[in-house]
Amino acid sequence: MNTAIFFADGFEEIEGLTVVDMFRRAGISIQTVSISDSLTVTGSHDIKVQADCLLKDFDFNTVEMLILPGGMPGTTNLSKCEPLCDALMQFSRQGHYLAAICAAPSILGGLGILNGRVATCYPGFEKKLFGAYITTDPVAKDGHVITSRGMGTAIEFASALIAVIQDQEVADKIKESILYSSDAPQIL
Helix, strand or coil: CCEEEEECCCCCHHHHHHHHHHHHHCCCCEEEEECCCCCEEECCCCCEEECCEEHHHCCHHHCCEEEECCCCCHHHHHHCCHHHHHHHHHHHHHCCEEEEECCCHHHHHHCCCCCCCEECCCCCCHHHCCCCEECCCCEEEECCEEEECCHHHHHHHHHHHHHHHCCHHHHHHHHHHCCCCCCCCCCC
16 A cells, blocks of 8 residues: 655654654555645754655555644644645545544544544644544544554554554564564653
8 A cells, every 4th residue: 555644844753754664664655745845844843854755746646545743833734735635535535544643633623534433632632623532542543544642652653554554463563673562661
């Protein structure tokens, strides 16, 4: 399955790049797409990232999953991108996968995509998930829509997407290869 993740100035770097990193480790095709007129996108913590292509040159027909990182004002910038929002609506109607983390599920909520679905998001954005059944689980999957809570759940989010695209065994192997453990002891 071919995938794409969309970067806007102010995106949360860890949420976006964790997905890209883990997908590439799993051999999953993922394109990073800048919604601006520059391939260089500046994250919410002033980290500059070079996208693979510009939105104006991107063909939505080449992918089966669209992924949105959160962060501010990245989420706001993504939500104002009409071509991206049109594609999200079309993908939803066609049952293609949509994934969003942190504040970005609010974009799906604003488009009505979460109506009647279980979803999660960064605390405080729940009211923007219009019509959704809210959970505080790290990742929520309901049909073709997958949402997650924030930077601290980025590995679980990427892993859940890998499990959908390939299978749980591959997702588990990637987590093992990066020494990830969801039950790691807490240091006090």
